[in-house]
Amino acid sequence: MHTPDPPLPPGSWLGLLGGGQLGRMFCMAAQTLGYRVCVLDPAADSPAGAVADRHLQAGYDDPAALDELARACRAATTEFENVPAGSLERLARDCVVSPAAAAVAVAQDRIAEKAFVRDAGIPVAPYWPVLAQADLAGAPDGLFPGILKAARLGYDGKGQASVADHVAALAAFRGFGGVPCVLERRLPLATECSVVVARGFDGQALAWPVAENEHRDGILAVSTVPARLEPALAARATEAALALARRLQYAGVLCVEFFVLRDGSLVVNELAPRPHNSGHYTLDACVTSQFEQQVRVLAGLPLGSVRQHTPAVMLNLLGDCWFGPDGQRREPDWRAVLGRPRAKLHLYGKSDPRPGRKMGHVTVVADSLAECLADAAGIASALGIR
Numbered sequence: 001m002h003t004p005d006p007p008l009p010p011g012s013w014l015g016l017l018g019g020g021q022l023g024r025m026f027c028m029a030a031q032t033l034g035y036r037v038c039v040l041d042p043a044a045d046s047p048a049g050a051v052a053d054r055h056l057q058a059g060y061d062d063p064a065a066l067d068e069l070a071r072a073c074r075a076a077t078t079e080f081e082n083v084p085a086g087s088l089e090r091l092a093r094d095c096v097v098s099p100a101a102a103a104v105a106v107a108q109d110r111i112a113e114k115a116f117v118r119d120a121g122i123p124v125a126p127y128w129p130v131l132a133q134a135d136l137a138g139a140p141d142g143l144f145p146g147i148l149k150a151a152r153l154g155y156d157g158k159g160q161a162s163v164a165d166h167v168a169a170l171a172a173f174r175g176f177g178g179v180p181c182v183l184e185r186r187l188p189l190a191t192e193c194s195v196v197v198a199r200g201f202d203g204q205a206l207a208w209p210v211a212e213n214e215h216r217d218g219i220l221a222v223s224t225v226p227a228r229l230e231p232a233l234a235a236r237a238t239e240a241a242l243a244l245a246r247r248l249q250y251a252g253v254l255c256v257e258f259f260v261l262r263d264g265s266l267v268v269n270e271l272a273p274r275p276h277n278s279g280h281y282t283l284d285a286c287v288t289s290q291f292e293q294q295v296r297v298l299a300g301l302p303l304g305s306v307r308q309h310t311p312a313v314m315l316n317l318l319g320d321c322w323f324g325p326d327g328q329r330r331e332p333d334w335r336a337v338l339g340r341p342r343a344k345l346h347l348y349g350k351s352d353p354r355p356g357r358k359m360g361h362v363t364v365v366a367d368s369l370a371e372c373l374a375d376a377a378g379i380a381s382a383l384g385i386r
C-alpha cells in the first residue's frame, strides 16, 4: 500500500519512528486533527513518547516491534533521518510510509546526497568522497582548508572536523574510526538559509517562506523569517528545494539547507527528510505548521496553506541556558520570556539539560521583523544566550 486513498479518517492511528522533539510536535499536530499516534522509540522516557497515545519501547530495527507498529497504524513516518532504511521498507509492506525508504537513504548519506543534488544540476560545495585512507591522497589541494564530515549519523556539527591539509584530514579520518566521510571545502559564507517544502503523494507541493539561519558551533541558533535576502535569490532557493523534492518523488516534509556565499551564489548544504528546526517558526507564524503538513501528507489529506501571517524570529533554547556564568545549574528566567506577550515558548519536556542539547525554542511574532528582532535580542540577553 503506497498512498492513503481514501484519506484516513480522524481516529486512525499514525505511526512514528523516533521519540525526539520533532516527533513530539508531530504528535501534538496529529492529535489536534483527531488522529492517534503510536511512537516507536527505545527510550523509556522521550519527548514524543510522553505525549503519544501509545509508546512501543523498542529499537528502530526490532522486527517484532516494526510489525506491531504496522499492524496498529494505517500510516507511518519518521522524525529523524538515521532510521534504518530497512525499517521503513518493512513497514511499507503493511502500511503507508512517508517519506519512502529510498528518499531517506539519499538524505542519510552525505556522499549519496551530494551526488544526488549535483546530478539535479544544483551546486554543492566542492567535495571528495573518502571511503578509505588511500582516497585522501587523491583529494585536490583546492579542498583545503576544509571540513571532514562523517558520511552518516552526523547532526548538530557532530562527526565533523576542520582540517587544514592532507595530514590533518588523515588524522581526522582515523579519529572517526575510518568510517566513510566526505571532505568538503570550507566556503566563505555570507549567510545560511533553508526552505521547508511539503509534497503530497499526489505530487502537490508547497514551500514555506525562506528562513535565514544563524548557526553557532554547528548548531542552529536563530532563524529569521522572511529571510533578508534578495528576492531573486530566495526564489532560486525555493525553486531548488521544490525541484529536489520532485526529483526524489518525495512524499512528506523535506528541508533543504543552503549556504549563501559572499559572491551571492547559492549552494545546497544538506537535506533533512523531515520537519526541521528552521521550520519551527511555522507553528506560530504560518497558517499551517510543518508538523500539521506532515500529518496531512501521511493521512492523505490536501496540504494546508503555507502563508506566513506574521514575521518571526526563532531562538533555539539549548541546555546552556540552564547554567549561569558561574557554571552552576539554574532555572532560566521564564518570566523574561513570557513577560513579552509576542513571544511563544515551546519546551520539549526534557529533564536533563546539557550544553548543546536542544531543550526548546522561542518564536517571537510581531508586526515587523524589526520588532521581532528587538524582542528576541531582549530574550536572548535575559537567558544568557550569546
Ligand code: ADP
Pocket (backbone or CB within 6 Å): 125, 147, 149, 154, 155, 156, 157, 158, 184, 185, 186, 187, 188, 189, 192, 215, 218, 219, 257, 269, 270
Ligand atoms: P549537520 O548535519 O550537523 O547540521 P552541516 O553539514 O549542516 O552538519 O554543518 C553544520 C554547520 O557547519 C553548517 O550549518 C555551517 O554553519 C557549517 N558548515 C558546514 N559545512 C560548511 C562548509 N563547507 N563551509 C562553511 N561552513 C560549513
Ligand code: MG
Pocket (backbone or CB within 6 Å): 156, 257, 269, 270
Ligand atoms: Mg545542517
